[in-house]
Amino acid sequence: MSKLKVVFCWHMHQPDYRGPDQNGYQLPWVYLHGIKDYSDMAAHLEAEPEARAVVNFAPVLLEQIADYASQIRRWFDSGERIRDPLLAALAGPKLPHDLSERRELIRACLRANETQIINRFAHYRKLADMAQLSEEHEYCSMYLSDQFLADLLVWHHLGWMGEAIRQSDVRIRSLEKKTHGFSIEDRRSLMQVIGETMSGLIGRYRRLVEAGRVELSVTPYAHPIVPLLLDIESAREAMPDILLPELKRYPGGEERARWHIRQGIQTFEKHFGIKPAGCWPSEGAVCEDTVRILEEEGFRWAASGQQVLHNSLTEARHGRPPEDLWLHAPYRIKNGRLNCFFRDDGLSDLVGFTYSEWHADDAVANLMQHLENIAQANKNSPDAVVSIIMDGENAWEYYPNNGHFFLSALYKELAEHPDLQLTTFSEYLDGQQKPAADLSRLVAGSWVYGTMSTWIGEPDKNLAWDMLGEAKAAYDGEVQRDRFNAQELQALELQLATCEGSDWFWWFGDYNPAATVSDFERLYRLQLSQLYRMLGVETPDYLARVFAHGTGAPELGGVMKRN
Numbered sequence: 001m002s003k004l005k006v007v008f009c010w011h012m013h014q015p016d017y018r019g020p021d022q023n024g025y026q027l028p029w030v031y032l033h034g035i036k037d038y039s040d041m042a043a044h045l046e047a048e049p050e051a052r053a054v055v056n057f058a059p060v061l062l063e064q065i066a067d068y069a070s071q072i073r074r075w076f077d078s079g080e081r082i083r084d085p086l087l088a089a090l091a092g093p094k095l096p097h098d099l100s101e102r103r104e105l106i107r108a109c110l111r112a113n114e115t116q117i118i119n120r121f122a123h124y125r126k127l128a129d130m131a132q133l134s135e136e137h138e139y140c141s142m143y144l145s146d147q148f149l150a151d152l153l154v155w156h157h158l159g160w161m162g163e164a165i166r167q168s169d170v171r172i173r174s175l176e177k178k179t180h181g182f183s184i185e186d187r188r189s190l191m192q193v194i195g196e197t198m199s200g201l202i203g204r205y206r207r208l209v210e211a212g213r214v215e216l217s218v219t220p221y222a223h224p225i226v227p228l229l230l231d232i233e234s235a236r237e238a239m240p241d242i243l244l245p246e247l248k249r250y251p252g253g254e255e256r257a258r259w260h261i262r263q264g265i266q267t268f269e270k271h272f273g274i275k276p277a278g279c280w281p282s283e284g285a286v287c288e289d290t291v292r293i294l295e296e297e298g299f300r301w302a303a304s305g306q307q308v309l310h311n312s313l314t315e316a317r318h319g320r321p322p323e324d325l326w327l328h329a330p331y332r333i334k335n336g337r338l339n340c341f342f343r344d345d346g347l348s349d350l351v352g353f354t355y356s357e358w359h360a361d362d363a364v365a366n367l368m369q370h371l372e373n374i375a376q377a378n379k380n381s382p383d384a385v386v387s388i389i390m391d392g393e394n395a396w397e398y399y400p401n402n403g404h405f406f407l408s409a410l411y412k413e414l415a416e417h418p419d420l421q422l423t424t425f426s427e428y429l430d431g432q433q434k435p436a437a438d439l440s441r442l443v444a445g446s447w448v449y450g451t452m453s454t455w456i457g458e459p460d461k462n463l464a465w466d467m468l469g470e471a472k473a474a475y476d477g478e479v480q481r482d483r484f485n486a487q488e489l490q491a492l493e494l495q496l497a498t499c500e501g502s503d504w505f506w507w508f509g510d511y512n513p514a515a516t517v518s519d520f521e522r523l524y525r526l527q528l529s530q531l532y533r534m535l536g537v538e539t540p541d542y543l544a545r546v547f548a549h550g551t552g553a554p555e556l557g558g559v560m561k562r563n
Contacts (some may be wrong), residue, residue, distance in 0.1 A: 003421035004328075004375035005428050006414060007341070007383040009054040009303060010041060011280055013223060015503035016060045017225045018067075019523075020530030025084035026523050028108065030064040034196045035161045036402060037393040038065070042162035042204040044407045045213055050415035052422040055392065056203060056217045056280040059267035060501075063420025065201055066271065072195035074245035091151045091191050093184050095146050102149060103141055106131045107186060109156040113397045123179045144378040147181065152184045152355065157190055158190075162197075163404040169193055202271050209274065215424035218268040220260035222497040224457050227287035229253040229260075229446045229500070232465070234287045234444040235452040238311055242453065245462035247469035249475055254293070260497060262296050277426045280389070282502050283454070284308070284343065284447030288333060295338040301425045302328070302340055303389055307563065309342040311443040316407040328374060328384045330429075330436040340437050341425055343389040343447055345563040346369075352390045353555065353562050356398040359406035364413050375419050382433050385423075389447070449563060455505035460548040464508050464524065470501055470540070471528050478535045488534075495531045498523075519551030526545030 017027045045051050068087075074080040075091055082088040086108050096102055110131055112118050118128050131152060134140040156175060166172050171189050178186065192238040208214035220226060227234045230253045231437060235242050261279075268276050275392045277300040281290060284304040294302050306327060313322035330339045347370060355363035371386060378384035396403035414422045437555070448454045456465060475496055479485075484492065532539040555562060 001559050002382040003419055004371065004378060005384060005423045006371060006423050007052075007054060007387050007423055007425055007428065009217070009280065009387065009389040009425070010054060011056045011058075011219075011390065012038060012061060012392045013056075013058040013066065013331060014061050014393075015379055016222060016498050017064065017523075020526050020533075023064070025064075025087075026526075028084055028086045030061065031068045031084065031087060031194065031198060032160045033393045034065055034068065034201060035157075035194055036160050037216050037396055038201050038211045039197050040162040040164050040396070040402055040404070040407075041392055042201070042208065043162070044411055045208055045409070046204070047159055047211075048411040048415055050422065051079075051411040052215075054215045054217055054278065054424050054426070056278075057205075057221060057268070058219045058282075059221045059264045059428060060498075062202065062221065062271045065198060065255070069195065069199040069201075072165060072191065072198060075191075076195065086153075087194070089149075090157060090187055091508055092150075092187055095149050098118055102132070102144070103138075105136060105149060106141075106152065108142070109152045110135075110155065112159050114399060116402075121155060121159060121176070123151075127152045127155055128467055131333065143469075150182050150187065151180050154187060154190060157194070161193075163402045165193065182236040204291065209272070215426050216268075216272055216274070216276060217425075218276040219280055219282050220257070222260060222265035222501040223503065224260050224497075224500045225259070225283060225298050225446070225452065225502045225505070226257045226260070226281055226293075227285050227286045228288045228456060228465075229292075229372060230287065230289050231255045232456070236450040236457050237287070237444040238308075239453060242451075242457040243459075243462065244456065245469070247464040247466050250465075250469060251472045254289075255292075256472075256496075256500065257293060258297070259493070260500070261293065265297070265495070268515075278303070284389070285445070285452065285502075286340075286442065287444035287456075288442045291333045291336065291340065295336055301339060301429065302455055303343065303387060304340060305343045305423070305445065305447030305450055305563070307322065308443065308447070309439075309447040311445060311450050312439055312441055315443055316439070325378060325384075327379065328378060328386050329381070330383075330385065330432075331439040332436045333442050338376050339425075339429060340439070341385065341387045343387050345447075347386065348388050348390045349562050351388065351486075352395045355397065355406060356403075360400075360409050360505060363406055363467075364409045364554065367410070368413055368417065371420055384413055385428055387425075410546060410554040447563070454501055458509045460508040460510070461505050464505055467528060467540075469541070471499060471531055472496065474532065474535055474537055478537060492531070492534055495527070495534055499527050499531055507550075508512060509552075510548075510550055511552035511554060512550040513552060513554070514550040514554050517548055518546075521546060521548040 012263050015024050019026050071082050075082050082091055118124050171193055209216055214458045229250050279294055279299045280304045286304045330341050399406055414420055445451050504520055504524040507517050529539050531541045
């Protein structure tokens with residue numbers, strides 16, 4: 001029996017948090033995930049020589065990683081202020097005197113997993129309790145000293161620090177041992193660790209590629225939902241009764257889709273020095289035209305969700321469900337050249353949602369058992385491949401020690417397993433014994449439920465699409481007047497791309513948490529308003545009014561979804 005091929009594809013993605021006109025970061029998640037999750041994932045792959053994985057980077061994330069590294073370097077070299085309020089406060093030397101600014105910093109320092117991050121460190125827990133008291137009783141804020149705020153800032157960043165850095169860097173261990181009374185020199189030492197980590201990330205992944213341990217893939221530039229750019233009506237393929245926005249078709253959708261794909265490739269090549277062979281389309285959202293365009297733009301493979309394949313096979317069989325052993329294989333759409341891999345939802349969700357509650361050894365043993373069962377079922381299929389595709393950032397916040405024990409044991413067990421072979425999608429295709437099966441029909445959908453419902457179909461999401469469509473029409477009209485120079489046109493194109501990103505639509509909807517919906521709703525209106533300002537046309541009045549609210553409490557805060 002040939003070994004069952006197993007591919008882990010970790011998707012690294014954060015939206016563009018740079019404010020309008022690049023005037024400052026609105027949220028700190030890029031650098032916090034950088035020092036924790038991007039750093040730790042690289043460390044796990046570096047530590048196990050036989051480990052293999054695909055790591056997918058959104059291009060706007062790569063740009064922001066590089067920008068943070070550059071900002072910190074300039075701060076050390078010349079004292080230039082860092083354009084992220086949280087990181088700038090840590091860097092100091094001064095802390096804000098304005099009470100509202102101090103309260104905002106305190107709130108930011110409480111944004112961490114309470115069980116696995118705050119409660120792990122006794123002094124962080126004490127500071128968080130004091131901070132929470134000041135939130136509940138506003139008058140208490142006036143009694144919180146600069147030393148309290150400095151200590152809370154340090155502990156927040158220590159809590160977010162990756163486990164590999166925590167175990168190996170004497171500066172981090174010294175700060176943790178000190179526990180309180182952190183000086184400006186202590187904060188500077190922590191800034192050195194953060195700066196070194198952010199500056200080294202892209203090079204570490206590049207070296208993993210050179211060592212043959214990692215395949216890097218890419219997403220369209222600003223993470224748009226490509227099928228909806230191409231055809232809003234494509235959402236009906238999986239959900240015929242979905243309520244769609246008044247916008248019937250996104251203006252110039254295919255041109256914009258190709259721009260995001262080409263700009264994504266260009267950004268990827270700029271940072272890694274190679275051309276990507278594979279693409280994880282934003283949110284695994286595909287339709288037949290998406291696959292066609294990806295093939296025309298030179299990609300060798302793409303990936304999507306299990307339910308997309310199930311819907312497609314069921315429709316091709318005139319309503320009959322697919323036969324056994326349909327999931328763990330690549331497909332080509334209508335005899336095309338692009339190979340499509342499909343996510344094993346069950347195994348991916350076990351890693352994303354379930355195993356964080358288990359002992360690491362038990363979790364790994366359980367996953368091995370599932371994979372061994374799949375290997376046995378596919379013993380006569382030498383080309384069988386299991387695709388475990390998931391968020392590479394947010395899951396680990398819910399694991400003890402940032403998933404260190406689980407991921408270390410996982411890579412080790414898989415590397416040594418006699419019947420399982422860790423590989424990458426391109427490496428798999430290099431050794432493929434026969435061509436992928438042909439899929440006569442691809443039903444448009446995403447990795448979430450096999451539909452587009454996470455980004456369209458709900459009143460707030462639909463309203464956001466109508467706003468975007470109106471902004472794009474204004475953009476087209478002004479650009480056609482031929483009154484912008486090349487530099488201005490490039491800036492306008494990038495601003496439009498930011499507005500087309502998927503994350504705005506993900507968070508709109510009252511089933512999401514109020515604070516997160518507020519953050520993204522406000523930033524979406526700011527970005528659209530900035531586009532109008534750059535075009536030199538009047539900003540619509542509705543962009544001054546809040547249009548989306550959240551009242552929900554979804555699993556894991558809504559940053560990931562379970563199928």
